[in-house]
Amino acid sequence: MTTAHEPAPVxxxxxxxxxxxxxxxxxxxxxxxxxxxxxxxxxxxxAGPAPEVPGAVRRIDASGHLLTPGLVNTHHHFYQWLTRGFAQQAILFDWLVELYPTWARIDDELCHAAAQGSAAALLTSGCTTAADHAYVFPRGAGDILGAEIAAVAELGLRFHPTRGSMDRSRKDGGLPPDNAVETTDEALAATEAAIDRWHDPSFGSMLRIAAAPCSPFSVSTELMRESAVLARRKGVRLHTHGSETLEEERYCRELFKMGPTDYFESVGWLGDDVWIAHSVHMGDSDIAKFAATGTGVATCPSSNARLAAGVARVPDLLRAGVRVGLGVDGSASNEAGELATELRNLLLLNRVAWGADALTARQALRVATLGGAQVLGRDREIGSIEPGKLADLALWRMDGLRHAGIADKVAALVLGAAAPLTLLLVNGVPVVENDRLTRADEDTIARDVATAAATLARRAGLT
Structure with a gap:
């Protein structure tokens, strides 16, 4: 029943x-x-004005605005919102070595605050669907994945959390501390339990789970292989990191006597139910294998630049028919935590690397919307504005100081300054209006994040 304090249903x-x-x-x-x-x-x-429609209607005059599908974030690490600004001059492996001891002290309460900060930044940058790769589960840290799911649900973001895992610690030749990893059996059991508890495969689902061992250098071959078997038995997708840095390439060749793509193929990790984050250092044969198997890519331009990892061959991937989506990556390697600004960086970095005609503004928008939906297996539901699809929509104001006078509004969004967001709908529900969240207080989230970050720093002996 609608109360006196609630708006009438529209x-x-x-x-x-x-x-x-x-x-x-x-x-x-x-x-x-x-x-x-x-x-x-x-x-x-x-085209033109809308026809008259029956029933209670909210009408929005969007003159001076650009309407696009909501942006889709295909790779993130929400817990890292509490460790932004660390290891500022480090490459990936050194960055991980510096940060893992701090991440090993997270718990479910801290991750709730981090997830709200991450989700708030995404929503207010036009993102309507996000995948998060949670893979640090310290012993005694409580229900970290459950805390993230609850935090995101409060804000209204369509969510694709993954149950990640690591079973190779320092004593096994990996990078994370011993208390930040699980045994292989523990990781597999926890992944299956998460799928059984939360995964909703129905059309319009707000919550889907994927299986996501962290990376070839923090996960055993057994865990990689058995996670693929588990995911396919349960009917969920698979996600991990791959080909992110040259150091990782050398590591794989030393340990497995093959490069990352061939290693993924050897453990059953190429397929149309798989998407790999980064995929920066790929040769022609790697790209051909991704294209032939339908394996997707989450490209993360700002993070790859922050860690000096390189620029993914996005134009070549697209030409080969590989499904490519856009990702923020962890907030500790992309402190902005936004998705809209990744459109600009995707375009500019690929032009720096591959030439002025490498990508167009519309190709960048497609990667950030329908491309991401394809990577997550949801292109029949989201990613484009077509009758019958879910109402995940972003309405950008384009007649203000920073964008007025740019006749091509798509170019204004992609090449211009971050655009104000007049309205963001997720599943037909307004979750952002006039650049502000509708379901949570941003100042409260900011205070909670600051408190949580200070708590984690004290636990890690950083203050």
Whole structure:
């Protein structure tokens, strides 16, 4: 029952007079068009004003705005929100060695605060769906994955958390401390339990789980192989890191006598149910194997630049037919934690690396929307503005100081300054309005994050 303090339910939301980039198969755009949202679905999209619709309606005059699909984040580490600004001049392996002792002291309460900070930053940057790779589960730390899921649900983000794992600590030749890893059997059992407890495969699901051993250098071959078997038995996707740095390439060749892609193939980790984060250092044969097997890639341009890892061959991946989505990566290697700014960095870094015609603004938008949906196996539900799809939509203001006068609004979004967000719908529900969260107080989240970060620093002996 609606109380006196709750708004009356709205049967439909009508967005009129927007420039619409649908990201549909034909890259259809309307310079002045409409979208009708009914419940959690897109009911209609087209040129000109919206038709009259029955029932209670909220009408939005979107003149001067760009409407796009909500952005899709395919790789993140939410817990790292509490350790931003550390190891500022380090490459990946040195960065991990410096940070693992601190991460080994996280717990479920701290991760709840970190997840809210991460999710808030994503939502207010136009992201409607996010995958998170949680893989640090110290003993006695409580229900870390459950805390993240609860925190994100409060804010309304569509969530794809993974149950990650590590079973190779320093004593086994890995990088993490002994108390930050699990045994192989513990990791597999916890992954299966997480799938049974939370995974919702239904159309429109707000919560899906994937199996995600951390990386070839922190996970045993047995855990990699058995995780693939488990995931396919349970019908969930697989995720890990791969080909991120040259150091990782050398490590794999020394330990496994093959490169990362061939190693993934040897343990059953190539397929259309798999997506690999980073994939920076890939040769032509690696790209061909990804394309032939349908294996997806989460490219993380800002993080790869922050850690001096390199620039993924995104133009070559796309030309080969590899599914590519955009990722923030961990907040400790991308302190902004936003997804919209990754559009610009994706375009610019690939042009620096591969030439002025490497990517277009519309290709960058497609990677950040439909590309991410494809990587997560959800392109029939999200990623483009088409009737019948879920109403995950971002309405960007483009007539303000920083964007007015740029005739091409998609270029303004991708190449310009971070655009103000007038409205963000997730599953048809407004979760951001006028750059502010609708379901949580941002100042409270900021205070909780600051407290949690200080607590973790004290535990790690940093203060």
């Amino acid at each position: 049967a439909r939301i009508v967005i009129d007079n927007a420039h619409i980039a649908t990201v549909d198969p034909g890259d259809t755009e309307f310079t002045s068009g409409h979208v009708v949202v009914a419940g959690n679905r897109i009911e209609a999209v087209g």
